[in-house]
Amino acid sequence: MKIKSYILLWAVLLLGVSAAEGQDLKLWYDRPAKEWVEALPIGNGRLGAMVFGGVADDRIQFNEETLWSGGPRDYNRKGAYRYLDSIRGLLFAGKQKEAEQLAGREFLGVRSNEGARQAWIVKMKAIQQQKDNPSATAYNDRNWKMIRVPHYEGWEKEGLAELDGAVWFRTSFELPANWKNQPLELDLGSIAGQDICFVNGIQVSTQDNGALRKYRVPGSALKTGKNSIAIQVLNMAGKGGILGYKDSGKTMGIYPAGKQEAKLLLEGVWKYWVQSDKVPPEEEYQARYQPFGDIHFYSDVDTASVTQYKRVLSLEDATLTTSYKSNGTTFKRTYIASVPGQVIAVNFTADRAGAISFATAVSSPHRDFILKKIDPHTVALHVQVKDGALFGESYVRVTTKSGNITVENNRLVVSGADEATVWITAATNYRNYKDVSGQPAALCKAALQKTDQLTFASLLRDHIKEYQQYFNTLSVDFSNPAVQNRNEQLPTDQRLARFSRSGDPEFVALYLQYGRYLLISSSRPGTYPPNLQGIWNDLLSPPWGSKYTTNINAEMNYWPAELLGLSPLHSAFFRMTQEVAASGRETAGEYYRAPGWVLHHNTDLWRGTAPINASDHGIWVTGGAWFCEHLWERYLFTKNERFLRDTAYPIMKEAALFFNTFMVKDPVSGYLISTPSNSPEQGGLVAGPTMDHQIIRALFKNTIEASKILKRDAAFRKELEDKYPRIAPNKIGRYGQLQEWMQDVDDTTNKHRHVSHLWAVYPGSEINWETTPDLMKAARQSLIYRGDAATGWSLGWKINLWARFKDGDHTYKLIRMLLSPAGRGAGSYPNLFDAHPPFQIDGNFGGAAGIGEMLVQSHAGLIDILPALPDALPGGWINGIHARGGLVLDMKWENKQLTTLTIRTIADGRATLRYNGAVLPFTFKKGKRYEVAPGFKDIKEL
Incomplete structure (x- = not known):
């Protein structure tokens, strides 16, 4: 990667902002986690773990960032471009339904193993045509096995573990x-x-x-006496079988139509026969992120004797501890995910010699995982992703001070130790999105060999040093010295419950730093970017595959990166951008016969870029252009011309090349428009969604500017300059709203979570109070119509939008909504994970960025100081927040008035500061420090 060259310099320039100057940055709890969303996350960018902190049973659920389903393959439907003009023609003719049907047949990507399952279903159903088949009344089922029906948790809970396939069920009833x-x-x-x-x-x-099974049985099918029921169930994945009702008050049965009170119950023991458990691999448009394994630590602690329990995640040094007292002995476990060691390490200590005794149990949700003893201190876990190209190895080693270690049934057993450390490694055979020839066992061994020379104390020291080079670049405190905050003394789950009712400014600062912690933990230089769930997932079939959803979510994960002092972490996102640009070139050719590259609304580990799922939302073309906005933002914040020349501009230029060819003239307005596409994820397939045009304009504008800075590609720059004003403009509709589409069809009662047409307000900058106030008012009106209630990540977006509207109190209202306990709706889980629901990490990152936007904005040519400060945050300080142009700001305010402002510079340049209507232009040199004089009338070099 060419983007690594200045990371070390960046870290050196920014170190020194001590997080310790602020409040106590800890999440803590007075009980172990019972559920996954109560467990606490640790991560080193590559390895992630959720720690439950149990006493007699402590579970660690862990992941490795490259364990996914699927494998290298071509995602593109060959020759899809042949249907492009027809789809456009149907849209221009107002035939949306027909356009969607054609696109659904011919314009979506190719699923893995496409057609294999349908052929299998046909084969399984063919048994029904046999003369003697299991549906027949007289069929001999004497040798069939028995199973309890219904089984709401699936037939897996009734002895058919992990079964997918075709299964027949039979029972009978006596007809009254x-x-x-x-x-x-x-x-x-x-x-x-x-x-x-x-x-x-x-x-x-x-x-x-989907639907409940209530079937009409004609009277002609019935007979006096015994009647048979036979059901063939074809289950491809997940739990299977006859589930019945979750509500125990509802029952399965049969009754005369309209007379449910006369129901004959059919619940009980049925007969079953597994016709086939050889289901072809799942047909997937894109792959799923996979869990790796679990480690349990079992100990003979008398839980009734436990007192002083505490589970603590320290954001300052990325350490997690569990401590408690039992029968006079204080026990402590410390958990870290180390970059220098490339291990997850758990250290067990006690204040009494010989008190450490426990057994490990290593397992995995993957079927047929393998455990084996490596040596007297080490066991290995092997997992194979079902029907996938990837496998993984995890080595677990225990070292102790005194005591004994034995291996019993592949369990590491420690007894009578003064101290013990468990070292957990994991790796897969993934090398890149085209190569799965890696040797994970060798990687695990190499990591453990490095730890052989280390004590836990030395690993901990190196871990903290490495982590703090990122975390310590920014500190923040919203406390009021005149008011004692009793909420800080509460466990975090209780504090969360109280925040939405009573307010707690320090909790807002903690949430901002938690967002930074999560980004550091899931995105180090050299790793891959966090997906929908960061690097934490415990499900084989996670929601939305835990992929990279590129119509908002993948990008939102990096909204805090530049603003909140974590620019080096952005490199993981740029690594993925380079890879999807490569695969997106093939998609651009197959679907649009266009040069450059394109990315639709999702990608995965294998860098699929073709349209997926359905034509009404999967054909969205501006994912790649939005990725390019991040490249340009990195340049704006750092002014690193080498990054612009070597990394950003080549990718931006290719994306612009695509849209230079892709856009077509609208037959009604005459403008250049984007089609086919959609406004995520509503309104269906259309010609000319507003969001697309905003993103394309930003791409053209940024590419033009980059071309000028680098003094290259003058002819291409001229093409973009000619087309830029011809792109369909933003329009204000009949309700005073910013139109979401070319036509004025917005519905003021629409409360959809996506607010895509407001992209140009945030994260874009085309619509702002300085140059387009009328459009800004229309955008605000659109958001008012859309309402405040939203899913978690949507709240994160709206927080940033209201900050850009400079309405601090409304911004804070949404922060309180985001920081409210998640029930059936949005909010935060006890571990402060964002609730879509379910968990999606993007809301954490969007919320953190939005808090920063309240304090500093630099997108509209000025650097606005405290532009959206709410009444709820009358005093505080922040050190290390960034502004475009290469500026790093430290500032303090009291009674909602700025009291101090100092600036450090990482580039040469000019800027204009603004505060409370006063403007202050100044010229600065790289590596200098400046101070704004009281009254905001002068600035001097320190």
């Missing part, structure tokens, strides 16, 4: 004499998978996932 010739209702509740249901050999219905 007075039901003869009457149509009946067969109520089966829910069934996981597709089912085909037969009564006395006659098919009564078939249904796929």
Whole structure:
């Protein structure tokens, strides 16, 4: 990577802002975690772990960033470009439905193993055509096994562990004499998978996932006496079988139509036969992020004797501790995820000699994982992703001071130690998105060999030093010295519950720093960027595959990077950008016959860039252009011309090349527009969504400016300059709103979570109070119509928008909504993870960035000081917040008035400061410090 060259210089320039000057930066709890969203995260960018902090049973669920489903393959549908003009023509003719149908057939990407499952389903159903088949009344099921029905948690809980396949179920009922010739209702509740249901050999219905199974049985299918029911269930993934009802008050049964009170219950023991458990691999547009494994530490602690329990995550040094007292002995565990050691380490200590005894149990949710003893101190876990190209190895080693270590049934058992350390490594065979030839066992061994020369104390020292080079670049405190904050004395989950009611300014500062902690923990230089869940996930089928959703979420993860002093961490995102630019070149050619590169609304570890899922939202073309905005923002904040020349501009130019060809003339308005596309994720496939045009204009403007700075590509620059004013402009609609589409069709009652057409307000800058006040008012009106209530990440976006509108109190209102306990809706989980719901990490990052936007804004040609300070934060200070142009600001305010402002510079340049209407221009030199005089009338070099 060419972007690494100045990381060390950056760190040296910015070190010295001590986080310790601020408040106590800890999340803490007075009980162990019961659920995953109560556990606490640690990470080194590559390895992530969720620590539960139990006493007798302490679970660590861990991940490695490159363990995904799938494998290298071509995601592009060959020759899709042949349908582009037809899709556009249908859209221009107002035939949206027809355009979506055509695009759905011919313009989406290729799924892995496409068609294999449908062929398998046909094969499984073919048994129904046999004369003697399991649906027949007289079928001999004497040798079938028994299973309890229903099984709401899936047949996996009834002895069919991890089964996917075709399974037949049979039972019978006696028809009451007075039901003869009457149509009946067969109520089966829910069934996981597709089912085909037969009564006395006659098919009564078939249904796929989703709907409740209530089938009409014609009277002609029934007979006096015994009647058979046979159901073929085809389940491809996840829990399977006849689930019935979650509500125990509802039951499965059969009854005369409209007379549910007469229901005959069908719950009990049924017979079953597994027709096939050889399901073809899942057909996926893109891959899923995978969990790696679990480690439990079991000890014989008398839990009834435990007192003084405390679980603490320190943001200042990225250490997590669990401590408690039992029978007079104080125990402590310290957990870290180390970059220097490339291990997760857990250190066990006690204040009594020989008190450390425990057993480890290593496992994985992946089927058929393998455990084996490596040596008397080490066991290894091998996992293979189902139907995937990737496998992983994890080595777990224990070292002790005194005591004994044995291996019993692949469990490491420690007894009578003064101190013990568990060293956890993990790696996969992933080398890059085209190469899976890695040797994970060798990587694990190498990491452990490095730790052989270390004590936990020395590893901890190196870990803190490495971590703090990033974390200590910014410190913040919103406390009021005149008011004692009793909330700081509360466990974090209680503090969260109280915040939305009573307010707690220091909690806002803690949340900002927690966002920075999460970004550092999930994105180090040399790693890959955090996905929808950062690097933390415990599910084989996580929500939305825990992919990179590029129509907002992947980008939101890096909103705090430049502003909040974490610029070097942005390099992980740029690494992915270079990779999707490479694969996106092929997509640009296959779908649009265009040069350059394109990225649609999702990508994954294998860098798929083709449209996915469905044509009404998957065909969205400006993901790559939005990625380029991050490249340009890095340059604006750092003024690093080498980065612009070697990394940013080549990628930006290629993206601009694509849109230079892709945009077409709108037959109605005559403007250049983007089509086919959509306004994420609503309104369907359209011609000319506002968001696209805003992003494309920003890309053209930035590429033009970069071309001038680098003095290259004058001819191409002229093409962009000619087309820029011809792109369809922002428009104000009949309700005073900023239009989301070319047509004035916005609905003022629409409360959708996406506010895509406000991109030019934030994270863009085209719409602002300085140059486009009317559009700014229209954008604000749109957000008023859209409302405050939203999912977690959407709240993060709206917080930044209200900050850009310079309405500090409204901004703070949404911060309180984001920092409220998550129930069925948005908010934060007990560990302060963002609730979409479910967990998505982007809300944490968006919220942290929005708090920074309240304090400093530099997107509109001026550096605004405290532009959106709410009444709830009347006093405080922040050191190390960044502004575009290469400036690092330290400032303090009291009674909502700025009291001190000093500036450090990382580049030469000019800037204009503004505070309370007063403006102060100044010229600065790299590496200098400046101070603004009281009254905001002068600035001098220190």
